Amino acid sequence: MDIIELGSKYVMNTYKRLPKVFVKGEGSYLWDVEGNKYLDFVSGIAVNSLGHCPQVVTKAIKEQVDKLIHCSNLYWIEPQIKLAQILVENSCCHKAFFCNSGTEANEAAIKLARKWGKGRYEIITAEQSFHGRTLGSLTATGQEKYRKDFAPLPDGFKYVPYNDLEALKNSITEKTCAVLLEPIQGEGGVNVPTAEYLKGVEELCRKNNLLFIVDEVQTGMGRTGKAFGYQNFEISPDIITLAKALGGGVPIGAMLAKEEVASAFTPGDHAATFGGNPLATAAAVAASSVLLDQHFLNSVVEKGIYFKNKLSDLQKQLPQITKIKGLGLMIGCDVNVDAAPIVEFCLEKGVLINAVGGKVLRFVPPLTVTKEEIDQVVEVLAKAF
Numbered sequence: 001m002d003i004i005e006l007g008s009k010y011v012m013n014t015y016k017r018l019p020k021v022f023v024k025g026e027g028s029y030l031w032d033v034e035g036n037k038y039l040d041f042v043s044g045i046a047v048n049s050l051g052h053c054p055q056v057v058t059k060a061i062k063e064q065v066d067k068l069i070h071c072s073n074l075y076w077i078e079p080q081i082k083l084a085q086i087l088v089e090n091s092c093c094h095k096a097f098f099c100n101s102g103t104e105a106n107e108a109a110i111k112l113a114r115k116w117g118k119g120r121y122e123i124i125t126a127e128q129s130f131h132g133r134t135l136g137s138l139t140a141t142g143q144e145k146y147r148k149d150f151a152p153l154p155d156g157f158k159y160v161p162y163n164d165l166e167a168l169k170n171s172i173t174e175k176t177c178a179v180l181l182e183p184i185q186g187e188g189g190v191n192v193p194t195a196e197y198l199k200g201v202e203e204l205c206r207k208n209n210l211l212f213i214v215d216e217v218q219t220g221m222g223r224t225g226k227a228f229g230y231q232n233f234e235i236s237p238d239i240i241t242l243a244k245a246l247g248g249g250v251p252i253g254a255m256l257a258k259e260e261v262a263s264a265f266t267p268g269d270h271a272a273t274f275g276g277n278p279l280a281t282a283a284a285v286a287a288s289s290v291l292l293d294q295h296f297l298n299s300v301v302e303k304g305i306y307f308k309n310k311l312s313d314l315q316k317q318l319p320q321i322t323k324i325k326g327l328g329l330m331i332g333c334d335v336n337v338d339a340a341p342i343v344e345f346c347l348e349k350g351v352l353i354n355a356v357g358g359k360v361l362r363f364v365p366p367l368t369v370t371k372e373e374i375d376q377v378v379e380v381l382a383k384a385f
């Protein structure tokens with residue numbers, strides 16, 4: 001039986017998978033089981049921001065794995081403390097909680113907001129948002145298609161159109177404790193809000209004593225050309241959630257909070273056995289040393305502009321491309337045709353890209369990508385259309 005047949009037999013059917021099996025990665029490239037090479041602009045969906053198997057991370061993992069792999073949070077964990085310090089020093093928050101994924105980071109944020117709210121429990125989120133698959137984060141997700149078969153869902157979530165301040169204002173009640181938003185919506189189609197909107201949300205939160213939670217699971221750790229996506233908009237959120245790129249490819253999630261919010265949690269309120277374990281946090285400390293470096297972030301901005309310009313040139317020749325959007329190296333391309341065959345054509349030509357919502361091509365390449373690699377992808381894309 002070949003690998004894909006075995007997979008279909010034994011692995012649960014929760015993904016629509018393309019028929020490739022990748023066995024090796026280096027930098028911007030992946031190799032399949034037959035030895036074919038692919039240029040990867042999916043990056044494990046914004047996880048492999050330093051490319052595949054970056055030496056800075058593999059070295060840290062190898063060193064840590066010989067020292068200590070797991071240790072309970074009943075004790076202090078050195079690389080966890082180091083990582084917390086790095087994240088705090090690079091953000092507007094003061095304390096970190098660690099877990100293992102994006103959905104878990106959002107669950108932690110939901111619980112912290114409710115505890116802080118002292119009886120107020122309602123959280124306002126946006127239509128087209130994506131916050132994860134566990135019941136709390138799933139309910140926070142403003143897309144009916146993900147929620148519809150899983151009732152009864154927890155109470156206390158409200159959805160409003162993204163980038164519509166008036167709608168948000170009108171949905172606040174005496175039960176509201178927080179607003180949860182992605183600084184740029186990823187899964188919902190790479191939607192960039194206006195700076196006025198996010199600033200307005202912050203003002204509304206301050207006026208109504210609500211927490212402003214930003215889900216930076218996809219936008220965080222340099223993806224948008226800033227350490228965190230919110231930093232593009234001159235706002236100062238109360239809670240930040242992270243995962244994806246944080247561990248340089250290793251699973252890890254985090255929730256950061258300002259001191260006065262974080263202090264609502266006391267021992268016993270929240271926990272995760274593997275959260276902040278030595279192996280994952282050592283990898284994340286190493287990844288952060290590059291991802292949060294200002295020169296590196298500047299290069300992300302520069303390459304993002306280069307990529308968008310190239311796509312704009314393409315748009316001039318192709319009426320199928322209707323809009324180019326995004327920030328840094330989180331780029332979306334609206335198309336007026338079915339995106340799936342374009343993704344499949346690119347795959348056959350050795351280029352991995354991804355589509356969201358059927359009509360948006362999403363590009364989240366490694367942040368270490370070169371301009372030549374960007375050129376290559378644009379060339380294949382032109383042929384695909």
Ligand SMILES: Cc1ncc(COP(=O)(O)O)c(C=O)c1O
Pocket residue numbers: 045101102103104106130131132133182186187215216217218219243244
């Ligand atoms: C903005 C955002 N939040 C949360 C999640 C969920 O993260 P995870 O799959 O690690 O649970 C995702 C995943 O795509 C995401 O894009």
